[in-house]
Amino acid sequence: VGPNGAGKSTLFSIILGEEEADSGQVMKERNVVFGYLPQESAPVGEETVLELATAISPEFAKLRRIILAWDSDHQVAPDHVEEIHDDAHNRFHELGGYQLDAKAKQILSGLGFREKDFDRKARELSGGWVMRAHLARLLVQEPDLLLLDEPTNHLDLEALIWFQEYLTTYPGAIVVISHDREFLNHIISGIVEIRSSKLNRYRGNYDEFLIQRAAAEEQLLAAYKNQQRDIARLQEFADRFGAKASKASQAQSKLKQIERMEKIEAPVNDESRIGFSFPQPLRSGQRVIKLENIHQAYGANVVYRGMDFTAERDQRIVLVGPNGAGKSTLLKILAGVLEPQSGLRTLGHNVKAGYYSQYRVEMLQESRSVFDEASDTPARVSEQFIRTLLGSFLFRGDDIYKKISVLSGGEKSRLALVKLLLDPPNLLLMDEPTTHLDMASIDALVGALKQFQGTLVFISHDVYFIRALSGHVVHVNAGQLT
Structure with missing residues (x-):
């Protein structure tokens, strides 16, 4: 979480390798599969909604095309047609392709698609429905790590309720950017807040994060004020007695004390708060x-x-x-x-x-x-x-x-x-x-x-x-x- 422009989507880009950090390292476990849902504009081609939802790998997509071409009008190359089809069918079955269709249909239905939409061309959908189809594909794929950037933006209330219930039993890890606090309260176990270019981690859901952050800010402010009082006291001594020969060494000692202190940064005075009210309008009729x-x-x-x-x-x-x-x-x-x-x-x-x-x-x-x-x-x-x-x-x-x-x-x-x-x-x-x-x-x-x-x-x-x-x-x- 964090205000607009804090760098949440940039962090996703760095994790995915789409953007290179100025310094530091990104360490990824071997064989870990990432799944990413962008906030806007995921691409589509000529595939149907069901084909898009089950296109969990290039191999799956290719096998499905071969099988569908054979089943519809035999538009596979004439040589070894049956052998190609049989090999594709066996491999598709081996990878659980037929069970995948049932799973995809269940997920698509949960996200609001009707059965008649499954064979519809994805490019005919509005942008919001395209994003739903891509979200369905990720849920079918079940990557080890789901990276979701504002996934609820294009969901209606019924689809949102289904989606958050589905995520509570998701077998992998989930990192989500969202401004929907009820959604966050329902699915998350930890918060990373991006604030002033720093990442601060908290345990619990969003409401618990607000309580913890308020307590941490209060403690930080108290510690900062105490340290500033100490610095002012030491500085005052050095200023008063620095010119006196008998006290010069003590004055220098006080200055060194200040230098050796691990300075507490002043708490961020969050001025980036929107403050407004609607002007009182003319009173209307009943x-x-x-x-x-x-x-x-x-x-x-x-x-x-x-x-x-x-x-x-x-x-x-x-x-x-x-x-x-x-x-x-x-x-x-x-x-x-x-x-x-x-x-x-x-x-x-x-x-x-x-x-x-x-x-x-x-x-x-x-x-x-x-x-x-x-x-x-x-x-x-x-x-x-x-x-x-x-x-x-x-x-x-x-x-x-x-x-x-x-x-x-x-x-x-x-x-x-x-x-x-x-x-x-x-x-x-x-x-x-x-x-x-x-x-x-x-x-x-x-x-x-x-x-x-x-x-x-x-x-x-x-x-x-x-x-x-x-x-x-x-x-x-x-x-x-x-």
Whole structure:
């Protein structure tokens, strides 16, 4: 764990040999197999979802292609066709290939794939589902060491619960980067915190780590203060009596005492904390928004048929359900970003909607600076106010002149939040707002949303975030809201 930019993903790159450390050694046991799930953009080719999930080695993939080619239309080279097929079949059986299919299907189902998806081309999937398929492949492979970089980012709540239960009985070692504290509390037995370029190790889950770290910081601060008092006392003696011949040797002795001390570093004053609150918005009417008889489809895929939804002033509503059920579609209709094919959307008196999503993050202008993008707001605010707000979100000093193209995912998410705050709504619609945020940023967002005096409708798979904020849960599945 550690703040965005602390070096968590870099540490993974060094372990994997993708990046060379400036100094030091990476020692790896012989014959140890590593499995790595990156945070984004794992590659796919022409394989099906099931083929991807069972492609645990190049040999497996080749054997499967030979067998499938023979079984489908005999597109194997004409010479020794049967011999090639038989050899491939025997080797596949010897390696447990047929049992592997059953295992892969079980894991794919747990991660939310339907049986009809197994034979679908992986390249047809969205980025989030591709990452799930790669995660399934790693679980099928069972490497000795799993390296998982934000593995829960693309999972819905049901898949997340299945995944964390599965990991509790995983036979190998697991090293995970995650900002999901409930997930960490469930699966881990130790924490390594990256802070100020140092690694600090703690035993226990995330909640236990917070207690231990607070105690360690308190002890370190007390020891530092004691040592500083000792240094000040010795230095004062040397300064007072250093010029006196009778005391000169004692003064020198005190200075040497200071030199010989093993200095305790000043505890890090963690100023990189986001601090913000939502400006108090205009009070809306009691009924904030109403959807009536909404119909929405994408081609032959009917998402909603006659759907109704109502939100009232000050409600906190979380939308949960499997990926693809229509949660984001519902939020876009509520925000007015998506016009429903039929049905009525009615905003209440004095209602102003604000919409936050990864789509909005992606709409940031890459060629602009942070400050220029933040300044592009309909709100009439001063340059100083914009600078202050950016500073609250850790864009300080020259950071405000950075191009958006060089920002991390977390920095872009924070900038999108800044833009939302510059034009405060009283109906706040948020689609997975914790994605790409670190723990401190999530805590700050939770604190601000608790104080928000308006209506909140959000989508999240972060159990901690949901528990902290939701007053009403709406389950979205198969076009139904319950």
